[in-house]
Amino acid sequence: GFLFPAFSDRSSDVNAIGYYVKDAKKAQPAFMQEVLGCEAKRTAAEEKKTFHGILKDVISEEVEDAKTVILDIQQDLNDMVEEHKNVFENEPVLLTPPAIREAMAEKGLSEEVISKVEEICEEAFGDTPPLAENLIDSKALQTHAAAKKANVLALEVESLKQKLEEKEALPEKEVILQVSAEKLPDIQTEFINGKKCIVIPLEEDEHATINGKHWDNAPF
Template sequence: MNITKGDVQELRRRLKKTECTFGRMCGCYVNSGKQVVLKFGEQFSELEEDEFYKYLEIAKKTLSGTLGGNLLELEFARGEQADECRSFLLTLKGSKLANDDLLDRLYEQVIEQYAYPGNYLILVYHDVYDVPARATSGEAQEESEEIYEYILCAVCPVELSKPALGYREEENRIGARVRDWVVGLPDLGFVYPAFSGRGSDVNAVLYYVKTGRGSHPELIESVLGCVSQRTATEEKKAFQSVVKSAFGEDEEQAEAAFFRIQKTISGMVAEQEADDSLPPVSLTAETVADLAAEAEVPEPVREQIGKAFAQTFGDVPPVANNVLDSRLVEENTQRMHTAALEQRVADLQHRLAEQSERLAGDEVPWEESAGIVLRVPEERAERVHTGVVEGQKCLLIPIEEGESASINGVDQTL
């Protein structure tokens, strides 16, 4: 991966009123039947203020997330089709979005490949960024080091607002509010060329997917001509399927083994995150085999996991961070901790109940006692004897100097 977190943040920081340099912005509104409803083009600086900020928010969202998670660095595939896609994107960028035929071609490709059941809006922005040079101290200088020209595309769902009551000013009453079609934040988008090493990389695309959504490989391959990648969410689901499917119908054993594997991965990730110099941990077939063995997975199941892992991930091993289900580890660890505490409480209650029964069996209630009950250490019992004092028969207990006595819990002064 060549794109860094700093590259993404540098682009994103510019997307505000005082620093944004977007030139032209174009859009295409598509309904659920894949029919074009509206196409438009605007100079970004001439937008009304409210619209300016809303469109800026959409562009900014397309540069948000985690690299390798929902922000993917895509490479172009090999072959004539991929070369044609790259050439088209470069031509579209060079047109500064002033060529309607090129824009129509992009819209048509997205509409053909994007599998979405509802209405959506395709937005395309053009920008030119004078990349300032960096001083040796790391601070930006005024002189431009490079001109970075790029296009940013965002595909946003357009949904009907929820029914609600509202104030009808013209009628001065509360009534059903008119439902509107509202443009949401993007489900996916891309930046081309990628901004890498504070410069333009025409051999890569920065691709955005909303967290939790699929990556739409058909769009990546056919529209962008790139090699498709899984998002972190997709890799997590794929890894879970690889492990659990190997156990067949034994769901309980599969859940237990998967949790043990996840707990080990959690430790690996924590160790890597504690040291910034360590690279992300890649889960190779060998690593997964070791994880399964440590989780005490039976040999036949381990072999099945190895085969399924190789088929699913091939030569591109996922990083540990992407397959780690932190919530599962946290919840199961807490559940195990709670269960251990409950067991300890139950054990203590059982021991207390046994002790109470034993004491109850030894005691003789005072009101039912026919005599005096005396408890002394065994070594003292031999020294206790009876005698007559002033004509009264007594129980005599020798007491050494410094010793004390208690009768019915009341200390006695000797």
């Protein structure tokens, strides 16, 4: 559907046409050009598809796991948009070459790949770079963030499991001490009441913690 004249700033605009399609992926550019006489522009969905296609084609040439790198780039774009909004409120962030380079920084990509993405994006979008927020796949980022969190938790669980296994493997009567490097020269072994003891001198301003309990010269 379309509306002429367009409704803009609470008044009619005879220099514009309001155009609507149910599915943004099917914008019917031929209808806009041949029937309405308007220059066809990409929709937000088309811009996102174009940008993701460029990233996939170029990054896949150098990186095996291109999907993860692309999601990381999207996350940086999302962070960039959020930070910009906090400072400039409603001012949009355009996907200019500097913005592309910033989002791709520290991703382990070569200068050749970054420059190639910049060049192809300039060719694809011309003098009207798209809004950065239109290129962000929020659902994919949520899934990606959840997967990252799950991986971190899995690593933590594995680390705890290894520590428990190491603890269980220790002899029951083994004593483990953890002291600062400065105290090492002061540690001595003495026989007290016929028993071999480890003696660690403590200064007045020093304290010890044994099995989680603070030692204050009193018996446990």
